Amino acid sequence: MAVTSYRRRWTLDDRAESVWHSLPVDIPADCPGLLVTLTVPPVEGAVIDIGCEGASGWRGWSGGARRTFAITPDAATPGYLPGELEAGTWWIVLGLHRLPVEGVELLVEAVTGPVTTIPGLTEYADATAAIAVPPRPPRRTLPASSGLKWIAGDFHAHSLHSDGSTPVANLAALGVSAGLDVLAVTDHNTVAHHAELPTLGKRFGIGLIPGQEVTTDTGHANAFGEIGAIDFRRPAATWVSEVASRGGLLSINHPLGGDCSWRHPLPEHPPLAEIWHSSWLDHTWGGPIAWWQAWGLENTTPIGGSxxxxPTSFMPPGSPTTWIAVDATAEGPDELPTATLEALTAGRTALSWSYTAPVLIRADDELIALDAPNTLVITPDGTRHPIRTPKTHLPATPGPHLLITHTGKLLSTCT
Structure with missing residues (x-):
């Protein structure tokens, strides 16, 4: 057993140099495990993140959610990838997310050798086993274009693999209870949760889409697809091409989301944007739609995320609901995630408050407003059409359309 320790005071000068700082740890051949502990004193204003990069690539990220983690060939703390500890230099990555003016003294201890107890693993397994498959609400069938069908999804949710409070199994259960067909699990700066998704999707009867929230203090983006970890430390301008080259899709997250608002310069826009985020509580406020218009309506497919x-989050999974027009032959948790990403690439989405809320959809050459009497549809050229009945058909025109109340509250949007 060997112990590598780092004790030092980190200051605003360090934070100005870089948000992220890497501390080397030597991993010997045939190492049976790595146990890392971060000690942060109870100093107001100190928010410190931690993660790990192996000699052959990224192994995981705790952010500020936990202060200790372990990695062994067979198992790891949630948020980290188990597997061979390749010999060479590994790096404990610190994120100086927030520092007080006077700085803060941190202690990082990395122990190589046998790990008797993996922090968080037993609790995670027990919680997963205890979650039952809930009943699904009555299925809502929406009219769709020939060869397609509308399914319900949510493209933003977190588990104990990052800063969520429950295992992935609970996300699946909540998604089923909300009527969702697909749910993207998007833990921060890790892909450790991806290995669970196929099995849990089959168990709960929901398509679980592999995702990761590429997270920095100047903006977050979701990368969808089984594409490996995207390095959040690299300039955001590289994320779009990197995700695309690996066959994934990138989305700007909550672009007007308080201190998580998007502030990275991007010479190339990603194909998706989380226009509708659960923090958008006042839907008479036009900020998100105005941002979408300024960003580029025609080249950005809107999605939503809870x-x-x-349980204290703004909204449960499925609020908002993103409706995706997928290939009508796609069925079940094995096929729906891939069909969903294909539909997103084609730009076939509609957004609503929830699974049962009023919705505006496109079907062939028509727009259809459902369960939305006494509302208005606004076309891309600004024309307003009154909606009087629970099911109203309108001629479809190219571009995004909005469904609003007579007071200007947004109910739904479709592309």
């Missing part, structure tokens, strides 16, 4: 972390 960003669920725990």
């Amino acid at each position: 960003d669920w972390h725990n």
